[in-house]
Amino acid sequence: MELLTEYASFLAKTVTLVIAILVVLASFAALRSKGRRKAAGQLQVSKLNDFYKGLRERLEQSLFDKDQIKALRKGEAKSEKKQKKKTESKPRVFVLDFDGDIKASATESLRHEITALLTLATPKDEVVLRLESGGGMVHSYGLASSQLARIREAGVPLTVCIDKVAASGGYMMACIGEKVISAPFAILGSIGVVAQLPNVNRLLKKHDIDFEVLTAGEYKRTLTVFGENTEKGREKFQEDLDITHRLFKNFVARYRPQLAIDEVATGEVWLGLAALEKRLVDELKTSDEYLAERAKKAEVYHLHYAERKSLQERIGMAASGSVDRVLLNWWSRLTQQRFW
Template identity: 30%
Template sequence: MFDWIRTRLPERWQKDHPFVPVVRLSGAIGMVTPLRPGLSLASCAPALAKAFSYKHAPAVAIIVNSPGGSPVQSRLIYQRIRALAEEKEKQVFVFVEDVAASGGYLIALAGDEIVVDPSSIVGSIGVVAATFGFTEAMKKLGVERRVYTSGEHKVMLDPFQPVDEEDVAHLKALQAEIHETFIDLVKERRGDILQDDVDLFNGRYWTGQQAQGFGLVDKIGDLRGVLRERYGPDVKFKLISSDRSFLMRRGGARGATIAAGPDGVRLEASGLADDLVSTLEERALWARYGL
């Protein structure tokens, strides 16, 4: 009870009692819908700014549990963490829970130390794009696709049209460039300890125990144990969350509205279809790692 009160006192009263702000970054990255805000820079920036604002906190702990997603949002979150760490001169500890794969691992690279569970899933340093092909199904159904564009490649990789090898080659070139950016960041942050005799950049993922041996992470442990070892048994933890109301968390800004009616307040989400698709995509990302 007293510990709970202590971490909520004004900062000037806390400086004799070490505590570490904790930010949880969980979920697929960039999949923003009315009912599922997703993990993006916009969704986590307030919590990150608040966590790094504590002048007397010696470090900030980031809990990562993500199967990946948008490479852009992953990098933006990484850059914000590093910028705040340098500006506020804070040590950053990243603690991986179930998964830090693909974009999730890119975010984890923001840590000065990356700590994992032996059974955490780590890695998947690569780029993926997936779609479907419905051309034969449309023929059987007698459905004709009609698309009108002002650019011959405006509907490249359209699932309702035959595969165009030129479009596929263009996509793979883009993926290769994004992949190379990812690899460069891994080498920049971990290059001095990465194992040379293993191909770490082919998209495979490993357990936390294996990842430690490869140099992708620093140690096996957990948040409480590692930070108590570093800052003493009296260190306290304060979970920082974004300052958003319940309705904002559930409503969002993409087609969902809050309405009052005879049955009380209800959520009218015109983006429910988008939310369903996003949920299925996120479920597929987690399933890739057996979760």
């Protein structure tokens, strides 16, 4: 026990020192950046055909001798020459990534990527979204879904690839794709709405602490953390959840009319194999497999809009990550529990 106390004391001192240093650096960065305009982001474009070609050539160099490689390159040169003579140009595939957190923060980059590609993309091209998200806030994922709807409205084919998870708000985005492709054991579904909050009103009453909530409007506040919740407030809160769920169901049914919406909109999730049977997805395949196949017949471009973060923002992110890692490591040492 004494060892544990000493370790906790040492950890507290270390965390305090790290935070103090980061606060000083953040303050310095704030002073330097004061008065400066925030730098705009930049659209980064890379050709995935070159990436795949580089992988293949590296493997060939390890497996074949010089004469064999020379023969391969000669054959490739002839093939490329024939391709250039063809009047028809190759179709283009624009690849986007969306790694969603609870606030759908990646929407900020997604909106710029979509704006850029829609200036050039035609119905002969294709947009592939590699999507990973377990869902989050209704309004945040509503905006992210609206961005994808712009692609459909422009008449550009949209394919959504899910390797790990697209649930709740994530599936709300995925269903917009004309084609939805999933890895066999990806998690899909959760077409439902959930809200939860603690209530400590009885604890406050036990210690003779009053808490008052003043509102103008009968339903300005239905359930609270500190106040006394009423049955009427609970009913209104549930009614709001039901309305949101109904809108969610109608949205999914609009883009995937082949679904038995009442059967799948129960809040349940399914693995890719079962999701295919439920028609939540159209095909079982990883995004790597799909893009490698498309690269054989199309020019594949990866788009990423990179936000330029200020020094202050970078220090803040580093500070948050460092503290989280320290606390998680300390807690896991004490409890020996697993974290997901």
